Amino acid sequence: MPRLAAVEPASHPAFAGGVPPINIFRGLAANEEIFKGFLGFMGSIKQSKALTEAELETVALATAQFMGCDYCLAAHTKIAAGAGLDGGHAISIRQGRGATPREQALIDFTRHILHSKGFVTDAELAAFRGAGFDDRAAIAVIAEATAMTFTGLYNHVHQTEVDFPAAPALEAAGARAR
Secondary structure, three states, X not given: OOOOOOOOHHHOHHHOOOOOOOHHHHHHOOOHHHHHHHHHHHHHHHHOOOOOHHHHHHHHHHHXXXXXXXXXXXXXXXXXXXXXXXXXXXXXXXXXOOOOHHHHHHHHHHHHHHHHOOOOOHHHHHHHHHOOOOHHHHHXXXXXXXXXXXXXXXXHHHOXXXXXXXXXXXXXXXXXOO
């Protein structure tokens, strides 16, 4: 059961511009200034075009798995499907397995950032760059992981009710592939 305030989208100005009335947004909109800033931040990550939509969803899924956020996993499994990453592919990403060397480098870099709290080694950054990513992409990975960390923490505190189909569970041995 949700533990923080939530707004009714029909009567709240934050939803006037076509913002989807999903449960996480209904809750975040209880602090309108932060919600607007969050939407702006998320928009700037996409607008930078430093990563493709599928690459952003790869980072989102890897971070959601690291955070253990059921809401984020459900939402981004669905969003990833719209970006061309089917359910089996999303599971592989969550398990830390990329379909191509470039995707593997993206997953590895995301996981290094999360595990080391950003203290990645020169070799880890070089491997990311060696897969064809530039510094703009590195900044976009950091930004997406930051946004996903925020939403994961928020969802844990709020106990946001999942309003997406649940993400498939991972095999018991790697259930929390961190």
